[in-house]
Amino acid sequence: MTPRLTVFAGLVAALSLAACSPATEPAADAAAAAGGEVNVYSARHYDVDQKLYEQFTGATGIKVNIIEGSAPQLIARMQSEGAASPADVFVAADAGALWRAQEAGLLAPVQSEALTTAIPENLREPEGRWFGFQRRARVVAYDASQVRPEEIASYEDIASPRFRGQLCVRSSDNIYNLSLVGALIEAWGPEKTAEWARGIVANLARQPEGGDRDQIRAVAAGVCQIALTNSYYYIRMAAGDDAGDRAVTEKVKLAFPSLDGQGAHVNISGAGVTANAPHREAAIRLLEFLASPEAQTLVSQENGEYPASPGVAAPEPTAAYADFTAHPMAVATYGPRQAEAQALMTAAGWR
Template identity: 85%
Template sequence: MTPRLTAFAGLAAALALAACGQDSGAPADAETGGVVNVYSARHYDVDQKLYEMFTEASGISVNRIEGSAPQLIARMQSEGAASPADVFVAADAGALWRAQEAGLLSPVASDALTAAVPANLRDPEGRWYGFQRRARVVAFDQARVQPNEIATYEDIASPRFRGQLCVRSSDNVYNLSLVGALIEAWGPEKTAEWARGVVANLARQPEGGDRDQIRAVAAGVCQIALTNSYYYVRMAAGDDAGDRAVTETVKLAFPSLDGQGAHVNISGGGVTANAPNREAAIQFLEFLASPEAQTLVSQENGEYPANPGVTVPAPTATYAEFTAHPMSVAAYGPRQAEAQALMTAAGWR
């Protein structure tokens, strides 16, 4: 463990007590030990707890600017070399790849990050690292669907589910990354056939987010739906009684891609090319990779730790017994344009 990560060890108990603060778009107070400016496309309450604990451990203040990934990428491009951004954080490997392709991220050589983040969950050049995993899987009506009927991704597009599938739009980055992974595994012809099957199976035109798809299954609109696993976990363990009731009848299945496991994606981040506080930015990434940080996010947001050595906490542990496909998440981004064209041609709106 490096000296920087050593400073973060032993925070587990304190993490549970961290209070959730408010987002800030104003410059942070750097009197205690510096500042790191985080451009974040993640919008979860637990992230603010992480930032507060990083400041407590390091003395470095965190200034968070929020927006969608495209908005933040465009902002950094317009700011150019004068951008105050030190770290870019996004909830999909495809979004991180877009920042990489725009020349906005710089390689980081860190023994701590290399040790904590498996090779298939980070950029080979060190421009970004994944800190949490999420699986793109199937929510199903347990009264009408048997788990063995959705054992593979091919099953989602099979005639068995004609008019019985709910899914988000084709331009959603989670779907683009999934289809990019299918192209990587199957090639464009088989993936195009699969996309046509998806369109034939739609119960309605794509609309809403992943939780809307899960709720639609419970309402009888469809029998199956594509969703990221953590949305379901949050519904099952959350404070909303209606959502908890949904997960009493709707269950989660983890299809396999070519017998190697379920498709997984990441949330992660990288140091920007023009980071004015580069050392603080690297410390921040190393903190996000620490067992304490990964455990907190898994516990409160339903994501899985990227580090296989970190025990998955409750309530996420209930849904953690699955095999993850070993494909490198770095393969998704370069396939996204092809994925979008293929889905559009199939009629997936």
């Protein structure tokens, strides 16, 4: 066993973050022996991801070993492991999280015609350190009995006096909100964005709490009339097995506000190859697989995210919510604005 894999085995046992994929079955072990392996540190925790890894192993013979945790946990772990880190691929559910790994020097540039052809320039890091494979829009869930769609046609509308005491939202340190506010700073500058953040605080129906689903449910319960949410949370509630959540989406609808008339703010889920990847070629093959139409379609169908590639159509149930214009801003701009965004939100009183 190489020193890197010795470290990998020990850390799996010690830190209890390991989540071995079903590729530990005997048949998959045989495939791995023939095709090698790749170690994935993933901050995504969706059932469909496991299916993707199984399909990748079936197609290539490369076994996928998965370590799960939050993005900050995994970044800290890779930093502590240093050059001996067994991580080959880092997966995260926000461009800001990928940027944090990039800034820590943990991701390496990748040159791949398959990736640059499949993934639009604004949905990947310019030097190829990470690529977005799915998109999600940060938009507005609203009470259709109380709010007209035209009242939330822009992001400015969310902070307008019309919604004093009628807004539910997550905390200011949530990565999705940091990326949104970072995008607003990029588009508007700090002064206008600070004014917007003060309007958000003035409009709060309650102090920020819970996740995006909690905000949507709060709208249905009459706590607030509008809420900020990622689109895929709503889509999963609308198409899921929980009858209560489906009932919520009968009352609560989804609106796609526009940023400066150019479309709704979008973020990505994506991945990059690590700087010290012991299985670099296998890691690149995995990224290329995640960029394939088949992989993007499966994630869209089962997780409510939108494919990153413009040539890949969103399947149902996601297709029912895919008729919107996405803002063309490069998602790589969000991360560098996060510290400024956090300071601005804190100054506005957004907890």
